[in-house]
Amino acid sequence: MDSAQIDGVRRFNRTVTERVGVLHDRYLGRDRPIGQARLLWEIGDSGQDVRRLRERLGLDSGYVSRLLRSLESDGLVTVEPGRRDRRIRAVTLTEAGRTELATLDRRSDELAGSLLVPLNDGQRARLVSAMAEVDRLLTAATVTLDDIDPESTDARDCLRSYFTEMEAVLPTGFDPERSLLPDAGELRPPRGLFLVARSHGEAVGCAGLKLPRDAPAEIKRMWVSPQARGLGLGRRLLTELELRAAGQGRTLLRLDTHHTLEAAVSLYRACGFREVPAFNDEGYADHWFEKRITATG
Amino acid sequence: MDSAQIDGVRRFNRTVTERVGVLHDRYLGRDRPIGQARLLWEIGDSGQDVRRLRERLGLDSGYVSRLLRSLESDGLVTVEPGRRDRRIRAVTLTEAGRTELATLDRRSDELAGSLLVPLNDGQRARLVSAMAEVDRLLTAATVTLDDIDPESTDARDCLRSYFTEMEAVLPTGFDPERSLLPDAGELRPPRGLFLVARSHGEAVGCAGLKLPRDAPAEIKRMWVSPQARGLGLGRRLLTELELRAAGQGRTLLRLDTHHTLEAAVSLYRACGFREVPAFNDEGYADHWFEKRITATG
DNA sequence: TCCATCCTCTGACTCTAGTCAGAGGGTTGG
DNA sequence: CCAACCCTCTGACTAGAGTCAGAGGATGGA
Numbered sequence: 001m002d003s004a005q006i007d008g009v010r011r012f013n014r015t016v017t018e019r020v021g022v023l024h025d026r027y028l029g030r031d032r033p034i035g036q037a038r039l040l041w042e043i044g045d046s047g048q049d050v051r052r053l054r055e056r057l058g059l060d061s062g063y064v065s066r067l068l069r070s071l072e073s074d075g076l077v078t079v080e081p082g083r084r085d086r087r088i089r090a091v092t093l094t095e096a097g098r099t100e101l102a103t104l105d106r107r108s109d110e111l112a113g114s115l116l117v118p119l120n121d122g123q124r125a126r127l128v129s130a131m132a133e134v135d136r137l138l139t140a141a142t143v144t145l146d147d148i149d150p151e152s153t154d155a156r157d158c159l160r161s162y163f164t165e166m167e168a169v170l171p172t173g174f175d176p177e178r179s180l181l182p183d184a185g186e187l188r189p190p191r192g193l194f195l196v197a198r199s200h201g202e203a204v205g206c207a208g209l210k211l212p213r214d215a216p217a218e219i220k221r222m223w224v225s226p227q228a229r230g231l232g233l234g235r236r237l238l239t240e241l242e243l244r245a246a247g248q249g250r251t252l253l254r255l256d257t258h259h260t261l262e263a264a265v266s267l268y269r270a271c272g273f274r275e276v277p278a279f280n281d282e283g284y285a286d287h288w289f290e291k292r293i294t295a296t297g
Numbered sequence: 298m299d300s301a302q303i304d305g306v307r308r309f310n311r312t313v314t315e316r317v318g319v320l321h322d323r324y325l326g327r328d329r330p331i332g333q334a335r336l337l338w339e340i341g342d343s344g345q346d347v348r349r350l351r352e353r354l355g356l357d358s359g360y361v362s363r364l365l366r367s368l369e370s371d372g373l374v375t376v377e378p379g380r381r382d383r384r385i386r387a388v389t390l391t392e393a394g395r396t397e398l399a400t401l402d403r404r405s406d407e408l409a410g411s412l413l414v415p416l417n418d419g420q421r422a423r424l425v426s427a428m429a430e431v432d433r434l435l436t437a438a439t440v441t442l443d444d445i446d447p448e449s450t451d452a453r454d455c456l457r458s459y460f461t462e463m464e465a466v467l468p469t470g471f472d473p474e475r476s477l478l479p480d481a482g483e484l485r486p487p488r489g490l491f492l493v494a495r496s497h498g499e500a501v502g503c504a505g506l507k508l509p510r511d512a513p514a515e516i517k518r519m520w521v522s523p524q525a526r527g528l529g530l531g532r533r534l535l536t537e538l539e540l541r542a543a544g545q546g547r548t549l550l551r552l553d554t555h556h557t558l559e560a561a562v563s564l565y566r567a568c569g570f571r572e573v574p575a576f577n578d579e580g581y582a583d584h585w586f587e588k589r590i591t592a593t594g
Numbered sequence: 595t596c597c598a599t600c601c602t603c604t605g606a607c608t609c610t611a612g613t614c615a616g617a618g619g620g621t622t623g624g
Numbered sequence: 625c626c627a628a629c630c631c632t633c634t635g636a637c638t639a640g641a642g643t644c645a646g647a648g649g650a651t652g653g654a
Binding site: 005006007008009010011012013015016017018019108109111112113115116117118119120123124125126127128130131132133134135137138139140141142143200232235236 | 302303304305306307308309310312313315316317405406408409410412413414415416417420421422423424425427428429430431432434435436437438439440497529532533
Binding site: 347348351358359361362363365366376382383384385386 | 600601602603604605
């Protein structure tokens with residue numbers, strides 16, 4: 001990363017915060033404090049729990065409560081005790097609230113339009129595609145990798161998606177019962193680990209690493225959510241697992257896969273994995289790979 | 298402009314305000330109110346007039362004054378009556394102020410870096426170039442065209458740059474005395490008009506239009522600042538003048554130019570101007586153009 | 595020299611954002 | 625059924641951002 005790049009990013013930040021950032025808040029909130037507007041957005045047409053709102057916006061509970069009261073006195077929302085748990089109150093938009101939200105939505109469109117209006121067709125197309133590129137890469141840059149328990153909610157969500165996808169992609173379908181799946185213990189320290197990739201707090205990918213005492217380290221259940229593909233996330237997970245295995249003193253990393261998972265297979269090759277004969281009898285695999293790594297632990 | 302483009306811009310706005318916008322303010326200002334930090338930036342190493350600060354930041358004079366007092370009491374700036382005009386006070390950074398500014402600068406670098414760190418080399422390069430594209434085009438989109446008096450400060454600044462450039466580019470040099478320059482009255486309603494293009498308040502281009510009673514409308518002194526080239530600004534000025542002339546019921550638009558101004562010449566052709574025999578005896582011109590337009594006034 | 599004008603400053607506000615410490619109901623496990 | 629815990633709400637604050645009106649010194653043209 002050189003200083004010309006840093007300068008470029010800084011220039012971008014300046015332009016964008018001036019042009020988009022400032023307008024964004026001021027313009028959209030126009031006749032309503034930003035806090036209230038943000039809350040309206042977050043409540044959305046389908047309503048939301050107070051608790052959830054607080055978490056999503058990262059605000060103090062007292063503050064949210066106060067904001068809700070002012071929205072309520074403007075007749076935009078109703079707050080009622082929740083059905084399941086009457087402590088957790090549920091917020092819904094009234095008709096007026098829905099109208100207000102639609103207005104915010106329209107303004108957001110106008111704001112977007114105002115950036116495009118002064119440009120000609122060619123410039124517009126270039127701007128939109130450059131924005132998409134920035135968006136993708138910034139999103140990629142915000143993805144964090146965290147160690148989590150393979151039985152936590154996020155892990156279960158990822159694995160469910162993983163299984164569903166295997167089911168759809170593998171020619172024979174996929175039945176977890178008939179696969180050599182590690183049990184949770186094998187993907188939990190000290191016998192292994194499980195990484196989740198999160199974007200804005202939402203799980204968008206995962207990968208497990210088995211670290212058996214008497215066998216090489218093995219990658220399991222690597223998955224990237226369809227909407228997060230093309231961000232280099234697969235490679236990042238792979239690199240991270242490699243580092244972790246090396247950190248545990250391992251010198252060999254293995255994995256099994258299926259040829260219909262083309263993107264995965266070429267990723268493995270691109271990352272330096274070499275194809276080897278079957279080292280297990282996983283019924284759903286037809287290709288096996290390994291890579292020598294340098295122990296650092 | 299279609300709705301897919303609007304959506305793209307909105308998605309971009311969301312990502313960027315979350316990732317860049319919020320961080321920008323909170324992070325940079327850390328242990329100092331944002332207002333003060335912005336003021337420090339704007340004062341800069343070389344100092345600044347209070348009046349200028351107010352204009353640039355668009356703040357109330359009382360507010361700026363108060364901010365300056367607090368910076369002063371922190372020992373970061375000194376405020377003294379100006380030399381030329383003792384009403385206009387001048388602000389300079391103290392040694393401590395310079396240090397503080399350097400800290401802000403470093404943080405800004407860190408922030409920029411934090412966006413790049415999680416990416417690999419290829420992604421970084423792509424992000425930086427997409428950012429540059431967005432920056433250019435957003436800058437282009439923020440350029441405003443205003444009618445101003447041809448003897449106002451901004452107009453004079455532009456014309457000075459225009460003359461300097463002619464001097465440098467024309468093979469014979471350029472002496473305003475020997476050219477058929479319109480006097481200011483010819484570029485001022487009702488006999489004409491003068492447009493200035495401004496980016497963030499700074500004049501970056503200009504163009505004059507003569508509207509003589511007994512002759513076709515004529516474009517004069519069109520200039521775009523070197524740092525604003527490639528933004529389609531020339532074309533925008535030309536289009537605007539065409540509209541204005543049409544709005545005055547004119548059906549013919551003329552201009553003279555010199556072949557060494559290659560970009561200008563090809564712009565005229567691309568905009569539908571056709572070369573014609575000399576219609577004046579401007580000594581510094583060697584090409585003459587005209588375009589039929591449709592009167593709308 | 596005088597007066598209109600310009601520039602900066604102060605005092606007195608308003609509004610929004612956000613924090614902190616309880617109060618007071620609701621829920622759940624023992 | 626009770627105690628511990630959860631969730632939301634209210635009251636009482638603080639701090640930043642910004643506005644408005646007018647005071648008062650400085651300047652420049654008549």
